[in-house]
Amino acid sequence: MRDVLVLSFSCLAPEAPAVSVAGFDPVAAGLPRKSLKTMTRAVQLGVASVLACTRAASGWESVPPERRGLFVGASPQQGDVEDLAAALEAAGPVPDLRAFAERGEPLVPPLWLVKGLSNNVLGYASALLDFRGDNGNWCDGRLGGVVAIGNAVHAVAEGRVDLAVAGGADALVGAEAIFGRPCAEGAAFFVLAPVGLFAGPGWPIRAGVPREPEARAGEAELGAATVPVALARALAGGRGFEGSGLVVASR
Amino acid sequence: MSRAAVVVTAVALRTAGPPDVASARPDVEAAALDVPLVARVQGVADDPDFPDDRKGSLAAAVVGELAGALPEGRRGLFLGTGLSSLTPDELRRDLYPSLRGTSFDREWLARDLAPGRPAPRRHQPERVTTVLAARLGAVRGETNFSACAAAAQSIAAAARAVARGDVDVALAGGHDSMLHPLGYLSFVVLGALSPTVGRPFDRRRDGFLIGEGAAVLQLERESDARARGAPILARFFGAGSSVDAYNVTAPHPEGRGAALAMRRALRDAGLQPGDVDYVNAHGTGTPVGDVAESIAIHEVLGPVATGSFKGAFGHCIAAAGAVEMAWCILGFGLGRTWGTVGCEEPDPAMRCEVLREGRPFAPRVVMSNSFGFGGQNCALCFGAP
Numbered sequence: 001m002r003d004v005l006v007l008s009f010s011c012l013a014p015e016a017p018a019v020s021v022a023g024f025d026p027v028a029a030g031l032p033r034k035s036l037k038t039m040t041r042a043v044q045l046g047v048a049s050v051l052a053c054t055r056a057a058s059g060w061e062s063v064p065p066e067r068r069g070l071f072v073g074a075s076p077q078q079g080d081v082e083d084l085a086a087a088l089e090a091a092g093p094v095p096d097l098r099a100f101a102e103r104g105e106p107l108v109p110p111l112w113l114v115k116g117l118s119n120n121v122l123g124y125a126s127a128l129l130d131f132r133g134d135n136g137n138w139c140d141g142r143l144g145g146v147v148a149i150g151n152a153v154h155a156v157a158e159g160r161v162d163l164a165v166a167g168g169a170d171a172l173v174g175a176e177a178i179f180g181r182p183c184a185e186g187a188a189f190f191v192l193a194p195v196g197l198f199a200g201p202g203w204p205i206r207a208g209v210p211r212e213p214e215a216r217a218g219e220a221e222l223g224a225a226t227v228p229v230a231l232a233r234a235l236a237g238g239r240g241f242e243g244s245g246l247v248v249a250s251r
Numbered sequence: 252m253s254r255a256a257v258v259v260t261a262v263a264l265r266t267a268g269p270p271d272v273a274s275a276r277p278d279v280e281a282a283a284l285d286v287p288l289v290a291r292v293q294g295v296a297d298d299p300d301f302p303d304d305r306k307g308s309l310a311a312a313v314v315g316e317l318a319g320a321l322p323e324g325r326r327g328l329f330l331g332t333g334l335s336s337l338t339p340d341e342l343r344r345d346l347y348p349s350l351r352g353t354s355f356d357r358e359w360l361a362r363d364l365a366p367g368r369p370a371p372r373r374h375q376p377e378r379v380t381t382v383l384a385a386r387l388g389a390v391r392g393e394t395n396f397s398a399c400a401a402a403a404q405s406i407a408a409a410a411r412a413v414a415r416g417d418v419d420v421a422l423a424g425g426h427d428s429m430l431h432p433l434g435y436l437s438f439v440v441l442g443a444l445s446p447t448v449g450r451p452f453d454r455r456r457d458g459f460l461i462g463e464g465a466a467v468l469q470l471e472r473e474s475d476a477r478a479r480g481a482p483i484l485a486r487f488f489g490a491g492s493s494v495d496a497y498n499v500t501a502p503h504p505e506g507r508g509a510a511l512a513m514r515r516a517l518r519d520a521g522l523q524p525g526d527v528d529y530v531n532a533h534g535t536g537t538p539v540g541d542v543a544e545s546i547a548i549h550e551v552l553g554p555v556a557t558g559s560f561k562g563a564f565g566h567c568i569a570a571a572g573a574v575e576m577a578w579c580i581l582g583f584g585l586g587r588t589w590g591t592v593g594c595e596e597p598d599p600a601m602r603c604e605v606l607r608e609g610r611p612f613a614p615r616v617v618m619s620n621s622f623g624f625g626g627q628n629c630a631l632c633f634g635a636p
Binding site: 038065066070074076082084085086088089093094095097098100101105108109110111112113114116117118119120122123124126127129130131132133134135136137138139140141143144147151154158160208209210 | 280283284285332334343346347350352353354355375376377380381390391392393394395396397398404408411415417432433436437438439440441442491492493494495496497498499500507508511515519623624625626627
């Protein structure tokens with residue numbers, strides 16, 4: 001078993017009371033323009049955060065692609081319902097599957113299903129950075145990001161990868177009625193590696209059994225990004241972090 | 252430090268039929284969307300906690316089957332799941348009334364999703380894990396959402412958690428059903444469904460047969476299982492995951508990610524290529540995917556008997572890796588392999604040795620492949636007890 005360090009991190013999250021990431025420009029963040037139409041907002045934030053945290057780490061490119069892992073917590077998103085509107089309209093005012101099939105189906109974008117897949121952060125980011133190793137995508141509500149980071153810590157510790165990027169992304173603005181409280185968007189990702197593989201300081205990290213973080217009064221819902229964003233803010237503030245099954249020592 | 256040995260001591264599964272009989276049936280809803288045949292599981296009642304979530308009821312059935320006889324100790328539930336979609340009721344109730352021309356009335360949608368009313372299940376796929384984990388008294392639950400590799404990755408994660416001692420016993424597998432209008436539609440518009448029947452590795456293959464299902468394996472450390480005299484059905488040898496890092500919507504044409512997952516599984520298991528004597532292929536029956544996988548199997552394992560279940564009970568999407576591994580494990584006990592329903596004339600372009608019909612030979616080591624949209628791949632290695 002190897003000890004594991006956080007080498008770098010990135011955080012794209014609004015400061016309360018804002019709920020959206022102001023001024024987020026996906027193209028400036030490094031996302032390919034031609035792929036944006038098949039990326040939801042959560043995917044754009046997640047991929048941008050993955051790219052940013054790798055830019056903040058030095059030397060990671062020396063790890064072979066097969067030894068780079070990517071571990072993501074993200075909520076699934078139904079393919080955008082707006083993409084179905086033209087098809088439903090064409091089918092007529094009364095729900096009728098046959099009419100929907102005959103007149104509506106040609107109006108459904110071919111990638112409607114693909115756009116909503118929860119594992120799109122992983123799919124796009126792995127292709128952009130050539131990460132081919134161990135991986136996983138978890139959809140566990142507020143636990144998603146913690147489960148992803150915990151699995152990444154184990155993958156590095158057990159020697160399945162020599163470099164892991166892990167974290168969570170979610171975009172829940174507009175889902176206030178579901179959660180019954182304010183909702184926000186955000187993403188935070190971390191570069192992990194075994195102690196001694198790279199020069200320079202890091203934050204020692206350990207993972208136990210993931211535990212769901214409690215929702216705090218007045219705090220906007222961030223879904224799978226809840227714990228990653230809290231962890232990133234703790235590290236940015238020069239503090240360690242302990243909670244939800246993760247222990248990260250201050251540097 | 253070597254990893255503690257992990258074994259399978261029970262299996263529960265629901266598929267449309269056994270893997271050596273074609274289970275495809277006409278379906279009224281599917282037919283409206285020009286999907287002539289689907290493989291629907293019979294005899295699974297709605298679970299009270301999941302009245303409008305077919306895949307939740309499938310999961311409850313398999314977890315419930317093993318729950319009563321679970322040994323004491325820290326329990327974990329690791330489930331792979333898929334993208335819930337809109338049922339006919341949801342289309343009628345949520346979408347049509349809010350349609351305003353070619354957009355939606357957001358205020359109407361927001362009112363429809365008011366607090367106090369159950370949230371649409373599509374926003375809470377982890378709810379099945381949460382509810383069933385509570386029924387088990389589990390200390391840990393995970394919901395993997397890696398498309399068609401989800402269940403296989405869940406089994407791998409569970410086996411490792413058991414080996415590490417995070418939990419003492421795990422139920423691990425997956426559940427999924429996309430047998431609903433937008434489920435069919437999603438694959439129709441992608442051109443992924445067969446207009447006829449599923450024919451993995453066949454010269455005439457033209458897409459997959461859509462199915463549904465659920466399965467869980469009961470995983471324990473071998474030392475614990477032997478101490479309580481539990482039957483051992485199979486041994487977990489290892490697992491490997493990879494990403495194609497190529498294209499979100501298309502597999503690497505030469506199966507680069509698939510081959511890497513298989514190599515990693517072999518290494519994790521401490522096995523040589525010649526040790527694997529049967530491969531349960533992902534084998535969906537799509538023109539491109541089957542060839543790419545056959546190249547990868549040949550490259551990693553050389554000539555090895557290979558079959559696919561997807562012509563029999565369809566592609567169970569996120570549950571595929573679990574239901575297929577479960578049938579392979581039952582094959583250990585029966586001393587047989589299952590063959591490939593629907594493959595009547597193997598495509599000569601295939602580089603692997605396709606087993607058209609099951610054989611009464613008992614494999615020692617089975618590798619099972621699962622590959623998902625987004626390029627995620629997972630290979631599992633299990634051995635006979």
